[in-house]
Amino acid sequence: MTYKEALDKGIVILESERIADAKIDAWLLLSFVSEMTKAQYFLKQTEQIDQLTLYKYQDVLCKRAQHIPLQHITGEQDFMGLSFWVNEHVLIPRQDTETLVEEALKVIPSGSHVLDLCTGSGCVIISLVALGQGLSGIGVDISEEALTIARENGKRLVGAKVVFEKGDLWQPVTGKFNAIVSNPPYIRTADVEELEEEVKDHEPRLALDGTEDGLFFYREITAHAREYLNEGGWLLVEIGYDQGQDVSALFEEAGFKDVEVVKDLPGNDRVVKGHI
Numbered sequence: 184m185t186y187k188e189a190l191d192k193g194i195v196i197l198e199s200e201r202i203a204d205a206k207i208d209a210w211l212l213l214s215f216v217s218e219m220t221k222a223q224y225f226l227k228q229t230e231q232i233d234q235l236t237l238y239k240y241q242d243v244l245c246k247r248a249q250h251i252p253l254q255h256i257t258g259e260q261d262f263m264g265l266s267f268w269v270n271e272h273v274l275i276p277r278q279d280t281e282t283l284v285e286e287a288l289k290v291i292p293s294g295s296h297v298l299d300l301c302t303g304s305g306c307v308i309i310s311l312v313a314l315g316q317g318l319s320g321i322g323v324d325i326s327e328e329a330l331t332i333a334r335e336n337g338k339r340l341v342g343a344k345v346v347f348e349k350g351d352l353w354q355p356v357t358g359k360f361n362a363i364v365s366n367p368p369y370i371r372t373a374d375v376e377e378l379e380e381e382v383k384d385h386e387p388r389l390a391l392d393g394t395e396d397g398l399f400f401y402r403e404i405t406a407h408a409r410e411y412l413n414e415g416g417w418l419l420v421e422i423g424y425d426q427g428q429d430v431s432a433l434f435e436e437a438g439f440k441d442v443e444v445v446k447d448l449p450g451n452d453r454v455v456k457g458h459i
């Protein structure tokens with residue numbers, strides 16, 4: 184079998200199992216097992232695929248056909264141009280969350296110390312520190328399994344500039360910061376069941392379930408953020424598409440100024456920001 188035949192067969196298999204992006208996923212899996220770039224594939228597509236690569240390809244195709252997320256098979260997801268390791272203990276970094284990082288990069292002064300609550304894979308604080316000027320940070324998460332992944336990502340991408348602490352929201356946090364960021368769980372408990380199967384069945388509920396009204400974490404965060412912010416410090420959070428009003432009201436109740444709701448690329452409300 185040639186590489187091209189293997190790729191075409193992979194597409195047919197994934198399409199027959201109703202994988203939405205069958206063409207892209209079949210290619211990404213072939214590229215993952217063969218370590219080929221697109222350019223190398225075009226040169227080699229009519230050559231015979233070696234037996235070991237073919238076995239590996241069949242194995243990963245079979246997993247994807249069972250709707251295991253692609254990122255759990257390859258173990259990685261790109262975010263802000265960086266490659267993050269992921270597994271079933273962390274939310275797979277979403278493109279929507281890049282809006283949070285982009286907004287934070289606009290307002291956080293160089294040399295700032297930044298806190299990230301509910302850090303998960305660490306993608307928000309690590310990409311901020313990697314892309315900002317002279318930034319350092321702390322990521323906090325309640326899940327030890329998530330912290331293992333976050334620490335590996337941090338060490339590989341930003342070295343010692345980000346440290347990770349285990350704890351429930353503010354509990355392990357000491358000192359003051361120039362900015363606090365968070366992408367907390369914000370899906371209403373009843374809506375978790377309505378999520379796509381690949382999300383619902385494979386990503387951690389702990390990272391998704393924002394309690395009955397989806398706002399628990401925003402209440403906790405806005406109620407205490409001032410105690411941990413330097414004068415003029417910023418708070419930026421990711422929100423669900425329908426939470427802009429509720430979350431900006433919480434910011435205002437807590438005395439934040441210039442409170443603003445920012446939209447993501449598809450045009451949904453995605454970030455609330457404000458400063459003290």
Ligand code: GLN
Pocket residue numbers: 274277279366367368369370378382390391392
């Ligand atoms: N945006 C994620 C989703 O829709 C949820 C992220 C979160 O709860 N922080 O799956």
